[in-house]
Amino acid sequence: MDDEFDILLKQLRDEFVAVFPERCDSLEERVLAFEQGHEGAFDDIYRRVHSLKGSGSQFGLSIVTSICHQFESFLSSGALTNNSLSLSFALSYVDLLKQVSELIGSENADFHNIEQNLEELRKSSLPGRASVLLIEPSPSRRKLCQGLLNSLGVRVVVQQRGMPALEQLLHEPFDLLVAARELPDLNTVAIVSALRESNSRNKHIPVILVSSNSTPIPDYLMIHAVLARDAQFIPNLNKEVGTILHHKK
Numbered sequence: 001m002d003d004e005f006d007i008l009l010k011q012l013r014d015e016f017v018a019v020f021p022e023r024c025d026s027l028e029e030r031v032l033a034f035e036q037g038h039e040g041a042f043d044d045i046y047r048r049v050h051s052l053k054g055s056g057s058q059f060g061l062s063i064v065t066s067i068c069h070q071f072e073s074f075l076s077s078g079a080l081t082n083n084s085l086s087l088s089f090a091l092s093y094v095d096l097l098k099q100v101s102e103l104i105g106s107e108n109a110d111f112h113n114i115e116q117n118l119e120e121l122r123k124s125s126l127p128g129r130a131s132v133l134l135i136e137p138s139p140s141r142r143k144l145c146q147g148l149l150n151s152l153g154v155r156v157v158v159q160q161r162g163m164p165a166l167e168q169l170l171h172e173p174f175d176l177l178v179a180a181r182e183l184p185d186l187n188t189v190a191i192v193s194a195l196r197e198s199n200s201r202n203k204h205i206p207v208i209l210v211s212s213n214s215t216p217i218p219d220y221l222m223i224h225a226v227l228a229r230d231a232q233f234i235p236n237l238n239k240e241v242g243t244i245l246h247h248k249k
Contacts, residue, residue, distance in 0.1 A: 013059040020064075021101040023052060028094045034080070035087050045090075046075050052097070057167060061104065063111040066171040067096050067118055073157055073172060074125050089125040096121070119201075122173065130154045130245050135165045135179035135188060136210070141229070145178060145210075148234055152241060162186030166194060173201040176244055178237070181211030181226075192221050206244045208237065 027048050034041035049071050056064030071093040080086055096114055103109040132154045136142040142158060149156045157174070159165035162183040169177070169191070179188040192207055206224045209217070210233075217223050225240045227233055 009059075016055050016059055017105050020104060021098070023048070024094060024097045024101050027052075027097070028091065031087065031090045031094060034090075035082060037082070042075075042080065045080075046072070049075065061100075062171060063100055063114060064097070064104075065167070066115070067093060067100070069168055069172040070118060070122055073131075073155075076157070077126060077155055079126060089121065092121050092125075119173065126155055130175040131157065131173065132176045132178060132241070133157050133159065133165065133169065133174045135159045135162065135177070135183060135191075137161070137180060137184055141180070141210075144234065145237065148238060149178070149241065152238075152245070154241075154245070160184070162188065162191055166191045169195055169202045169205070170198060170200045174205055176206050176208070176241065177202075178208045178241070179210065181209050181213055189217060189221065192223065193218075196221060208240050208244075210237075 027045065030041055030045045030048060034045060049068050053065055053068030053072060056062065056068060071090075074080065074089065074093065080090055096118055099114050100111065103111065132149055134142065134145055134149065134156055136145055136158070137160045142160070146156055146158060154175075157168070157172075159168065160183075162185045165179070165183075166186060177192075179191070181188050188207075188209060195202055195205065204222070207222070209223050209226045210229060211226060212228045212230075217226070224244060225236075227236050227240065
């Protein structure tokens with residue numbers, strides 16, 4: 001049964017690789033349609049990028065997932081507008097996907113240069129803004145934290161569950177992680193443990209844990225601060241985030 005599943009998965013992966021260049025061309029066409037003011041073009045771009053991200057994750061193509069994660073964050077931030085620079089950034093993300101399409105079928109393909117270009121694109125498409133990943137399942141607390149972080153001028157990416165947050169942390173660089181300790185699926189201590197053992201660009205990311213749980217956390221996880229949800233939570237969060245971002249300048 002396992003052998004049959006592996007064969008099926010390989011067939012699906014090969015089919016994805018075969019149509020990948022066409023999907024890149026279609027994505028480029030939608031960006032150009034957005035430039036021309038076509039109704040629904042933005043939603044179509046986002047949907048296509050999200051779909052490619054999912055396929056990249058399903059078939060173990062981490063470079064596709066990384067590019068799409070970052071492209072999706074660019075779109076979610078509202079940075080895509082109808083000016084030439086913004087459109088140039090969007091087309092640059094598409095161009096990176098096209099570069100991948102030229103290598104993706106080769107054995108031992110080297111994506112190092114593409115990864116470097118992706119990092120440079122991140123810096124230029126959202127210049128001068130720190131990126132914070134916020135993981136909070138509670139809508140009210142999420143809104144509270146997001147409001148504070150937005151007021152500090154950082155780019156905030158929000159997740160509600162642990163598994164998608166870990167996937168994003170493994171593929172997209174962030175300057176800070178702010179997270180509730182307990183999550184619906186994978187708790188944040190496990191997420192940070194996986195990060196510290198990874199080769200991700202977020203391996204050493206500062207972490208602010210939000211929890212009133214007094215259970216000790218291993219020192220090797222290097223948690224910057226543990227903040228209780230009490231009357232001083234917002235002032236304390238403001239202080240800790242400010243301290244971390246100041247040292248990053």
